[in-house]
Amino acid sequence: MRRIGILLSGxxxxxxxxxxxxxxxxxxxxxxxxxxxxxxxxxxxxARQRGFPTLAIPAQGREREAYDRVLIEALxxxxxxxxxxxxxMRLLSxxxxxxxxxxxxxxxxxxxxAFPGLDAQHQAIAHGVKIAGCTVHFVDEQLDSGPxxxxxxxxxxxxxxxxxxxxxxxxxxxxIYSEAIRIVLTGAYRKEGRRxxxx
Ligand code: GRF
Numbered sequence: 001m002r003r004i005g006i007l008l009s010g011x012x013x014x015x016x017x018x019x020x021x022x023x024x025x026x027x028x029x030x031x032x033x034x035x036x037x038x039x040x041x042x043x044x045x046x047a048r049q050r051g052f053p054t055l056a057i058p059a060q061g062r063e064r065e066a067y068d069r070v071l072i073e074a075l076x077x078x079x080x081x082x083x084x085x086x087x088x089m090r091l092l093s094x095x096x097x098x099x100x101x102x103x104x105x106x107x108x109x110x111x112x113x114a115f116p117g118l119d120a121q122h123q124a125i126a127h128g129v130k131i132a133g134c135t136v137h138f139v140d141e142q143l144d145s146g147p148x149x150x151x152x153x154x155x156x157x158x159x160x161x162x163x164x165x166x167x168x169x170x171x172x173x174x175x176i177y178s179e180a181i182r183i184v185l186t187g188a189y190r191k192e193g194r195r196x197x198x199x
Contacts, residue, residue, distance in 0.1 A: 003032040005080025009089040012043015017174035033078035068096040104139035116144035122162040136180035
């Protein structure tokens with residue numbers, strides 16, 4: 001398994017980090033397609049410029065299941081074996097999750113299960129935690145809840161804003177996402193319940 005389908009909605013820095021890991025030979029994989037629900041997503045434009053197959057599939061009134069059927073079809077047509085969410089801002093239907101069992105990854109900018117959902121870095125600052133970080137996890141039917149593959153921690157400094165904390169976390173995101181993809185693609189892990197042990 002080495003063909004990755006990327007879903008993104010925005011800036012695309014995690015996608016770029018993955019593409020660079022592949023280009024530099026640190027990650028043995030291939031980007032099968034980059035898909036966005038937002039036609040104007042900067043990440044989609046970067047993917048286009050770098051010559052990757054791209055698709056904009058706006059939701060436009062489609063119901064979630066119907067939209068996700070189009071997504072599943074597009075990913076299958078491009079031969080995507082592993083789906084990586086990289087700032088993809090839409091909830092996935094159960095049907096989508098079941099179409100790629102154990103083969104959807106997400107990156108979230110908090111140490112899950114703390115601060116799931118939107119604005120995780122802001123939630124961390126507002127809560128007053130001293131340590132924040134990011135999590136790469138398998139996607140299941142609930143939001144930001146599947147088995148954890150890798151996490152990285154960063155300190156929260158007294159003068160941090162959500163922006164400065166986000167920057168510190170993002171550096172770690174770029175590092176651990178490619179590493180987690182490598183672990184999953186090579187099958188170098190074991191799963192017991194929701195506990196993932198990397199070999
Ligand atoms: C990242 O913080 C990621 O953890 C979250 O959305 C953001 C996407 O950033 N899921 P980018 O588009 O990869 O730059």
